[in-house]
Amino acid sequence: MAKHKLAASFVKSAPVGKHNDGTGLWLVKRADGGAQWMLRVTVHGRRREMGLGGLNSVSLKQARDAADHWRAIAASGVDPIKERERQNRERARDHNTLRIVAEEAFEAKKAELKGDGKAGRWFSPLELHVLPKLGQVPIEEIDQRDIQAALSPIWHEKADTARKALNRLGIVLRHGAALGLNVDLQATEKAKALLGKSRHKPQNVPALHWSEVPEFYASLAEPTITHLALRFLILTGVRSSPVRFLHIDQIEDGIWTIPGEGMKGRRDRTADFRVPLSREALGVVDLAKPFMRQGYLFPSFKKGVISDATMARLMERRGMAERPHGFRSSLRTWLAEETNAPNEVAETMLAHVTGTSVERAYRRTDFLEQRRALLERWADHVSSAKVE
Structure with missing residues (x-):
């Protein structure tokens, strides 16, 4: 002893x-x-x-x-x-349930999300389709069959939502591994194999042909917030969210600078995106200024800015199948058929990322002046119809 x-x-x-x-x-x-x-x-x-x-x-x-x-x-x-x-x-182990780790992963992810993820879109696929079934299960017990059972009801009918849920679940599992938990990092890929190829056929957002855009643009003659927002969206080729949240301080010397966190689909969400405004677009800005509230050009009647569905409802009420997002396709097709714009310039018009990572590292331009000339031509085209 x-x-x-x-x-x-x-x-x-x-x-x-x-x-x-x-x-x-x-x-x-x-x-x-x-x-x-x-x-x-x-x-x-x-x-x-x-x-x-x-x-x-x-x-x-x-x-x-x-x-x-x-x-x-x-x-x-x-x-x-x-x-x-x-x-x-x-x-x-029993305290590290999927829900607890998922909420921790969401907190860690918020800094990368628009508005710190307050809109809930990042977390909602998990909240609606995974956590009700697996939320109380210890994350170390989650396997591909559990994931298959949770997502199989929506795998074909709501393919995009199911894909997002699977993606978020993979992030949660990696967060659990970073915490030192014994999780199966391959569980989502295995589940994908079990679920099989989705039968869902993705449908593109219906879009007006570029030749039909002038007639529609001419119909937006009333100086209302909805009409002006739609006109600005068509003229710039930008998604609806940056248009809805357009603040007058973002416009200077004929250039609209969209904060990086407001740009969907870009790898670098910290990089701002510049949009040269045509004379027609600047005219829309002037018409919208009397409606401005707290600096926002397109406010709602109650508070905040117009909703995501406001412009779509206008087109729906007119019996149109097309939706606002489709005008980006109209612009892209016009660029391909009516101009000789290089592909990288045309894609940059829509804020799309082109080229390899090496090419992007050496390309230190956003083609601002080329885009300015093209958007001026696009504005001439869309505003060419007579107002009856």
Whole structure:
């Protein structure tokens, strides 16, 4: 039996410093009056120092018992610190449910999302289709069959939502792995194999042919917020969200600078995107200024800005199958059929990323002046119809 060096009476009044009890157990007394137990062991030729708790909560006898236990672990060739961490993870296993880890992953992801993800679109595929079935299951137990069962009801009918849910779930699993949890990082790919190829055939957003755009543009003659927003969207080829959230401070010297976080589909969400405004587009801005509220050119009647569906409803009420997003296709087709714009310029018109990462690294231009000339020609085209 090992001979101990410390007495209980000494431990209570030990001076500041390190006091050896023998066989690797030490009492460390700090200048602030606190004290803790520490065990030194050697594993695989490497010295490890392991805290065993504070003096206020761990007595001398308890510290010696704990030291005996962890020394035996070390003697078997197992790192006692890693073993304790493993045991702690095992005890916490039931608390690391898919929902808890998913919410933690969402918090970590928020900085990359528009408006810190307040709109909920990133999390909603999980919230609606995965967590109701698997939310209370420990994430370490989640396998491909669980995922298959959760997503099979929407795999063909709501293919895009199912794809997003699978993508988000993969991110959550990687977050769990980063936490040190024993998750199957291949579970989503395995589930995809089990689910099979989706029968869903994606449909492009219906779009007016570019030759029909002038007639529609001419029909937006009323100086209402909805008409003006649609006209501006058509003239710029930008998605509806940046148009709806257009703030007057974003326009300077005929250039509209869209903050990077407002740009969907770009790899670098921190990079701003410049849109040269045609004379026609600047005229729309002037017409919208009387409606401006808190700097936003297209406010709603109640608060905030017009909703995502406002412009679409106008087209729907007219019995049109086409939707606002389709005007981006109208512009792109016009560029291909009526201009000699290089592909990289045409794609940049729609804020699409082109070329390899190396090509993009060396390409230090956004083709602003080329796009300015093309958008001026596009504005001439769309505003060419007579207003009846």
